[in-house]
Amino acid sequence: xxxxxxxxxxxxxxxxxxKKFKTITIDINFYRDIKKEExxxxxxxxxxxxxxxxxxxxxxxxxxxxxxxxxIKVSSSISRIGRFSNLSFQTKFLNEKYTEKGMDEESVVFxxxxxxxxxxxxxxxxxxxxQKERLRQDIESIKDNKPKLANLKLMEKIKDMxxxxxxxxxIEDLDKIDGKNLYEYYKEVLEKDQIDIFVLGDIDTSLMKKxxxxxxxxxxxxxxxxxxxxxxxxxxxxITRYREYMDVNQAQIILLLSLNNLTDxxxxxxxxxxxxxxxxxxxxxxxxxxxxxxxxxxxxNASVKAYDNIMVINSGVEKENTDKCIKLIRxxxxxxxxxxxxxxxxxxxxxxxxxxxxxxxxxPLSIINTYFSKVxxxxxxxxxxxxxxxxxxxxxxxxxxxKISVHSILTLEKGxxxx
Amino acid sequence: MNKIKIKTLDEEVxxxxxxxxxxxxxxxxxTFSSSYVTFTTKYGxxxxxxxPLGEDKLKKFPKGIAHFLEHKVFAVKDGPDPMEFFSRSxxxxxxxxxxxxxxxxxxxxxxxEENISYLLDYVQELYLTPESVENEKKIISEEIxxxxxxxxxxxxxxxxxxxxxxxxxxxxxxxxVEDISKITKExxxxxxxxxxxPSNMFLIVVGSFDSDKILKVIRDNQNKKKFKxxxxxxxxxxKEEDSVYKKSEVITSSTSIPKVSITLKINTKKINLSRRKIxxxxxxxxxxxxxxxxxxxxxxxxxxxxxxxxxxxxxxSNTHILVSIINETEKYKEFIDRVxxxxxxxxxxxxxxxxxxxxxxxxxxxxCEYAEQINDILLDDLIFEGKIESDPIGIINSxxxxxxxxxxxxxxxxxxSKVILKNKK
Numbered sequence: 001x002x003x004x005x006x007x008x009x010x011x012x013x014x015x016x017x018x019k020k021f022k023t024i025t026i027d028i029n030f031y032r033d034i035k036k037e038e039x040x041x042x043x044x045x046x047x048x049x050x051x052x053x054x055x056x057x058x059x060x061x062x063x064x065x066x067x068x069x070x071x072i073k074v075s076s077s078i079s080r081i082g083r084f085s086n087l088s089f090q091t092k093f094l095n096e097k098y099t100e101k102g103m104d105e106e107s108v109v110f111x112x113x114x115x116x117x118x119x120x121x122x123x124x125x126x127x128x129x130x131q132k133e134r135l136r137q138d139i140e141s142i143k144d145n146k147p148k149l150a151n152l153k154l155m156e157k158i159k160d161m162x163x164x165x166x167x168x169x170x171i172e173d174l175d176k177i178d179g180k181n182l183y184e185y186y187k188e189v190l191e192k193d194q195i196d197i198f199v200l201g202d203i204d205t206s207l208m209k210k211x212x213x214x215x216x217x218x219x220x221x222x223x224x225x226x227x228x229x230x231x232x233x234x235x236x237x238x239i240t241r242y243r244e245y246m247d248v249n250q251a252q253i254i255l256l257l258s259l260n261n262l263t264d265x266x267x268x269x270x271x272x273x274x275x276x277x278x279x280x281x282x283x284x285x286x287x288x289x290x291x292x293x294x295x296x297x298x299x300x301n302a303s304v305k306a307y308d309n310i311m312v313i314n315s316g317v318e319k320e321n322t323d324k325c326i327k328l329i330r331x332x333x334x335x336x337x338x339x340x341x342x343x344x345x346x347x348x349x350x351x352x353x354x355x356x357x358x359x360x361x362x363x364p365l366s367i368i369n370t371y372f373s374k375v376x377x378x379x380x381x382x383x384x385x386x387x388x389x390x391x392x393x394x395x396x397x398x399x400x401x402x403k404i405s406v407h408s409i410l411t412l413e414k415g416x417x418x419x
Numbered sequence: 420m421n422k423i424k425i426k427t428l429d430e431e432v433x434x435x436x437x438x439x440x441x442x443x444x445x446x447x448x449x450t451f452s453s454s455y456v457t458f459t460t461k462y463g464x465x466x467x468x469x470x471p472l473g474e475d476k477l478k479k480f481p482k483g484i485a486h487f488l489e490h491k492v493f494a495v496k497d498g499p500d501p502m503e504f505f506s507r508s509x510x511x512x513x514x515x516x517x518x519x520x521x522x523x524x525x526x527x528x529x530x531x532e533e534n535i536s537y538l539l540d541y542v543q544e545l546y547l548t549p550e551s552v553e554n555e556k557k558i559i560s561e562e563i564x565x566x567x568x569x570x571x572x573x574x575x576x577x578x579x580x581x582x583x584x585x586x587x588x589x590x591x592x593x594x595x596v597e598d599i600s601k602i603t604k605e606x607x608x609x610x611x612x613x614x615x616x617p618s619n620m621f622l623i624v625v626g627s628f629d630s631d632k633i634l635k636v637i638r639d640n641q642n643k644k645k646f647k648x649x650x651x652x653x654x655x656x657x658k659e660e661d662s663v664y665k666k667s668e669v670i671t672s673s674t675s676i677p678k679v680s681i682t683l684k685i686n687t688k689k690i691n692l693s694r695r696k697i698x699x700x701x702x703x704x705x706x707x708x709x710x711x712x713x714x715x716x717x718x719x720x721x722x723x724x725x726x727x728x729x730x731x732x733x734x735x736s737n738t739h740i741l742v743s744i745i746n747e748t749e750k751y752k753e754f755i756d757r758v759x760x761x762x763x764x765x766x767x768x769x770x771x772x773x774x775x776x777x778x779x780x781x782x783x784x785x786x787c788e789y790a791e792q793i794n795d796i797l798l799d800d801l802i803f804e805g806k807i808e809s810d811p812i813g814i815i816n817s818x819x820x821x822x823x824x825x826x827x828x829x830x831x832x833x834x835x836s837k838v839i840l841k842n843k844k
Contacts, residue, residue, distance in 0.1 A: 020450045021788055059720075063711040067774050071781040098784055133726040137747070140675040146568045247673040247843070250564040281511070283502035295557035298565055316565050344507075351509030358528040359453035362790065 011195035024201030040169035082228030150252035233258035245415030276349035440618025454626020462614035468655035483594015570674035588736035618649035663836035
């Protein structure tokens with residue numbers, strides 16, 4: 001695998017040459033500090049740009065063309081990376097070795113054309129109502145996913161943190177958006193967002209450089225700011241307990257845990273091992289104690305957001321078992337702090353993480369993610385990361401466990417909605 | 420040892436059938452860092468009435484038992500359980516149950532040989548206690564409740580219940596809380612000894628390895644074990660009426676936006692083509708009628724009847740194929756009318772037909788990128804066709820619009836079942 005970065009001032013172009021795949025993947029990331037009032041616009045932009053363009057005025061024409069181009073896949077997404085909102089446009093197409101000569105260029109041109117030749121008239125996006133309606137549905141559909149909904153409800157209670165925001169957007173902001181102010185925002189994104197572009201595959205690097213020079217038309221010079229770390233939560237003496245009610249069959253439990261005073265090493269390595277040990281897999285402490293031994297639940301997971309300085313534990317249980325389950329989760333957490341961790345479990349958790357690192361090189365998007373995190377937080381090389389994980393001991397885990405404390409708990413149970 | 424060359428893959432599939440009947444398939448991809456291994460029994464939720472091994476009369480079992488058994492195969496008498504064993508080498512294991520098969524799997528970046536041996540060992544031995552069976556009922560009940568809280572799952576369950584009369588594809592794979600409460604240790608043992616016989620199972624290994632070594636590991640492992648002689652399993656045959664069970668139903672569930680499905684029930688015997696060809700033709704037809712490239716989709720969006728493109732789900736239940744057109748919209752009544760109207764005039768242009776063929780061919784190539792997908796393709800071939808298809812692209816190329824037009828003539832476009840799922844309020 002051969003990695004080259006070209007700093008263009010307005011953006012970084014990262015070329016990853018590998019013969020491993022039959023496809024070429026491109027991922028263009030636009031990111032800036034997340035702001036509540038911009039989230040809905042960013043979500044709408046993500047949809048509007050892929051709906052139609054100057055050359056393909058309707059969604060139908062555009063999709064027909066993408067099918068003609070050997071079913072080139074184009075997608076967009078919004079995610080939050082620490083303090084940043086990341087708007088990503090991705091494409092994946094078959095390497096021309098498997099289709100026709102000239103298709104690599106044609107595919108890249110088709111993709112970039114969507115970003116730079118939008119469907120506008122008089123500096124106004126044409127016909128955005130359809131996508132506004134779709135976004136409205138997307139936002140409303142969160143209610144259909146109960147674990148996600150419970151998580152969102154708890155995060156909203158924690159005010160003024162990047163993760164308190166709903167990354168899908170807000171219905172009340174939708175009506176304020178029109179074709180004109182969305183176009184202004186689009187211009188601003190191109191001019192002001194930091195941009196990292198990744199191209200991966202068995203590529204002709206000089207061709208790719210040439211195509212981006214010609215078609216990725218942004219010239220503003222940008223100052224780089226990679227500080228994505230979210231401030232810590234203040235450690236709570238008393239845990240706040242929230243109860244929400246809805247028409248559900250299964251009660252949802254969410255625990256928000258704060259991480260305080262992590263070192264850079266702990267953030268990159270130790271906390272990930274601890275998370276794996278506690279609830280990252282089906283041999284973890286929580287899975288064994290809460291599901292296998294007690295039969296309270298079908299799923300229970302711990303997930304760590306190291307750059308948010310938080311950890312989340314979630315499960316779905318019978319309503320009458322919620323308190324017992326929460327008590328058991330807290331007991332497990334306390335035992336970990338007291339050093340009651342099986343050495344065998346630590347060693348397998350580390351091996352699972354190492355195995356995950358190795359197998360991530362089998363997937364184009366995982367490879368791109370690794371390189372993107374290298375750009376953002378200075379993720380080390382594969383071998384160094386593996387060595388770092390392997391060096392972690394039980395004492396390290398106990399030390400980091402002591403930096404974890406339960407901040408708040410929310411349950412979503414059957415009952416009349418209190419909204 | 421045999422070799423099968425699949426035209427979309429650069430590598431060959433190595434195939435062997437062991438003395439005890441177990442079939443082994445290996446795909447060696449030298450560039451992969453990790454391997455993906457599946458061990459499958461041709462036993463899923465639809466096999467609920469059969470002659471147990473060593474008996475001669477048909478016996479009926481509680482619904483959901485194949486999935487229940489999948490959970491319990493993970494229990495071992497002594498030594499590390501699967502979760503623990505695989506995690507020791509950083510490998511990840513899992514399992515799933517479908518209508519037709521139960522599959523045990525793992526991903527590994529090292530110790531492939533030991534892991535394969537262990538996979539064979541734990542799946543080929545069942546350890547049950549009455550208490551562990553009871554405890555599992557609690558866990559699976561929570562799994563059922565999890566699905567009950569997903570409106571799209573509730574809808575897709577109801578589609579089959581209302582389209583089919585007696586066909587076992589009607590019932591959910593997992594069963595209901597009431598179904599699984601009846602399952603006993605003895606039931607599980609009977610199903611296990613009948614369907615987990617090596618002659619009813621196959622193993623697929625996709626990854627980077629030395630094929631001879633892997634084959635030897637598998638052979639040595641199997642030679643150590645004794646199984647009863649293989650016997651063909653007799654499963655109850657069922658008749659299914661052509662009509663739908665319920666033409667229309669409104670159900671309530673906690674959902675943000677009403678969800679709706681219009682399901683066509685098509686008798687497979689009337690279309691005298693291979694399972695694969697039927698599914699390719701139906702994909703071409705219904706995607707070109709309802710996806711983003713269709714006039715239908717463009718019109719309904721313009722008229723604000725829908726905001727999202729309809730989703731097409733197809734299920735081949737052996738006797739009949741169910742094609743469901745699914746969407747979520749407040750204007751579900753208009754949507755249903757328009758779909759029904761569209762179904763009255765099913766047709767496809769030559770241009771759309773050729774373009775959709777190109778899409779299908781491209782996707783065969785896209786799918787060969789990952790170990791999981793290669794494994795899944797082989798697994799589906801073996802479950803549904805009993806053999807590996809060596810030229811999937813050739814089959815796509817052989818499709819003709821005339822043949823599709825013949826199929827269209829045979830579809831009874833009024834044989835429809837509709838389900839509407841909306842909020843209580």
